[in-house]
Amino acid sequence: MSAVEVAVSVVDLPSVEATPLAALFDDHELVCVDDDPDGQRAGIYLGATYTSTRGGVGAVASEHLPALLREVAPGATWLAWEEPYEEFLGTVALHAPDLGTWTGECDSSGAVYVPADSLPRLDTVLADPATVAAVTGLAWRDRITTLHRTVAAGPPTSGFVSTTRPICAEWNRPAGLIYIDDPAEGTQLVHAPPGPARGGISEQMARSATAALRQAGWQVMPAAVAGAPWAPDGHTVHVAQVYRPTPHAPAA
Structure with missing residues (x-):
């Protein structure tokens, strides 16, 4: 059959x-x-x-x-x-x-x-x-x-x-920085509201991080294909899959 x-x-x-x-x-x-x-x-x-x-x-x-x-x-x-x-x-x-x-x-x-x-x-x-x-x-x-x-x-x-490949973003909450290892442009830094080193990510904090990424030209991958965003990765770092909406040419 x-x-x-x-x-x-x-x-x-x-x-x-x-x-x-x-x-x-x-x-x-x-x-x-x-x-x-x-x-x-x-x-x-x-x-x-x-x-x-x-x-x-x-x-x-x-x-x-x-x-x-x-x-x-x-x-x-x-x-x-x-x-x-x-x-x-x-x-x-x-x-x-x-x-x-x-x-x-x-x-x-x-x-x-x-x-x-x-x-x-x-x-x-x-x-x-x-x-x-x-x-x-x-x-x-x-x-x-x-x-x-x-x-x-x-x-x-x-x-x-056109599509791009999702990449990993690491959010260091105490520093208020999201590190993105962009293969085209190298490591990118996105400023997000700082938070406590320990504890879960509240919905408000997640929205703030997502808004900061969007302002910098990045989108968070939906949970349906990448799992829940901002999963803990160590004591102070949380990770998510992100992408640029369209192929992004390196800055001149």
Whole structure:
């Protein structure tokens, strides 16, 4: 029995969310034909189909994969599906930030399948036209189709969102300094509010450190792909995975 294939296609993606999404794809072994099999992932191809056999039955139907996608890339528009299994149809989830997520049945290519007996009655449609979209996912499908066409009609660069590699940041709380070993520019220092040498990181302290990093051009990786940030590493140091939203050229 072959493994159930899971697929994801992203059609719109803020650049600041590309690196966490790439990390999620790496964790789930989601790849597309344009990826370099011998190199590190350089970015996300919009409109491409990323597939994996690692997800297994229920990865989409159980909301496991859609929930992760929303957490690491809340501003992205995408569809994710798992192929039919035995006598059951597949499950597809379509998401746009302003529409939310719609889930339904699909074939092996991710095309939505709506049984005739699931369609609303004519009098229901006349009373509330939105019921058609709710049952068929029409608004989500139209949005994704439009974005697919936009990507296809644009220059090649518009269909590729670059990523960077996450690196470790060490926060020395008593000194109020975050050290980032940037392979491109060398060690970077970010000033954060100092704190006591011992004890846990409060939510307010974590927010302050995150704000300081953002002001310096860094983002903290989401917990879904990097674990909880600011884990203790010794008596006074706490660590987190950080990244620059886009490839950062060294200063002249």
